Amino acid sequence: MRLSKRLKAITEFVDKEDRIIDIGCDHALLDIYIKENIKNRKIVASDIHEGAIKQAKKNIEKYSMERKISLRLGDGLDVIKEGEVDTIIIAGMGYNNIEKILSNSEKLKDINKIIVQSNTDVVKLRKSVIKLGFKITREKLVLDKDIIYTIIEFKRGVEKYNYNQIYFGPRLMENKDELFKDYYSKKLLKYENLLLQLPKNNVMSRIHHMRLIKIIKEELEKDN
Ligand SMILES: C[S@@+](CC[C@H](N)C(=O)[O-])C[C@H]1O[C@@H](n2cnc3c(N)ncnc32)[C@H](O)[C@@H]1O
Structure with missing residues (x-):
């Protein structure tokens, strides 16, 4: 299966041991690709819209992934049980929605890793996820159809950042590419x-x- 450059870049942040919830999975192609190629421990693919879930179900059946991907309809982290996953993927949404989803502190306490690609306000996103008790471990810029996207991986922990690091991204500053x-x-x-x-x-x-x-x-x- 071929993924967009943006979604393919997100898969580079996934490790075999991750137990993932992909919030806002839409078509679930990302999750199918991850299960086929990385074969990680667990994936819950979720979306708040029934239309998206229907499309995701079709794709999951097409690739015979019914037993490997758990598909759920619902809002953000509400769809997971305590301790069920340790990694969140959120991609293709705006900052305000992402911030709202991550404010579910009861469910967030089990999460050790967040892979996020926000369509807006990446600087605000860095600030607010750090405040939730995470540090920035990896970052990548990816060019897809003339748009440059920022993908950030956060893990539990504390690291102090100055203004420039929050603005440019501490990991992106370490390795400035073209x-x-x-x-x-x-x-x-x-x-x-x-x-x-x-x-x-x-x-x-x-x-x-x-x-x-x-x-x-x-x-x-x-x-x-
Ligand atoms: C633009 S799509 C992005 C799809 C995919 N993640 C990607 O990056 O290509 C955003 C999806 O997030 C879903 N969504 C928005 N808010 C949500 C929420 N609070 N909980 C779960 N899904 C949500 C929408 O229904 C939509 O399918």
């Missing part, structure tokens, strides 16, 4: 243009943009 440079060069251009358009009396917003421009420039220049 995608990183491309991504932030474009952001730099965007913020410089925005700053030109901001009215002089919008002081707070101007300061914010100037700060971002400064740190991006510094980070990109470090490697030249």
Whole structure:
């Protein structure tokens, strides 16, 4: 089976011993691929929409995975029993929804690892998952159909991060690839243009943009 580049990159974060819930599985192709290729211990594929569950069921049957993937209809972590899984995958949703799902503290206490790809506000996401008692262990940028996605792996633990690490991603900063440079060069251009358009009396917003421009420039220049 062929997965999109984004979903394929997510599978690189999965280990054989992980007991996973994929929240918002939609078509469940990610879960079928993981079970076929990584053969990890357990996967619960879940979604809040019946239509998605129906599609997932069809795909699971097509690949004869009925006994290997547990499919469940429901909201976020509500569908799992205590101690049933230790790893969460959440991909393709916005930050607000992800934050709401992870705020289920009763169910989150069994979780040791979170693999997440948010479509929005990656910086806010880093901040809020760290506050839940996790540290950032791996990160990857992936280019899929002209969009650059950030995939982050969090594990239980404490690590202190400065402003730049939260902004750029501590693991991405350690190993800046061409995608990183491309991504932030474009952001730099965007913020410089925005700053030109901001009215002089919008002081707070101007300061914010100037700060971002400064740190991006510094980070990109470090490697030249
Ligand atoms: C855009 S799709 C992403 C599908 C897949 N994870 C991916 O990355 O390609 C988002 C899915 O999340 C589901 N979803 C949204 N909120 C949810 C929640 N609170 N609990 C479970 N599923 C949810 C939606 O029904 C939808 O199928």
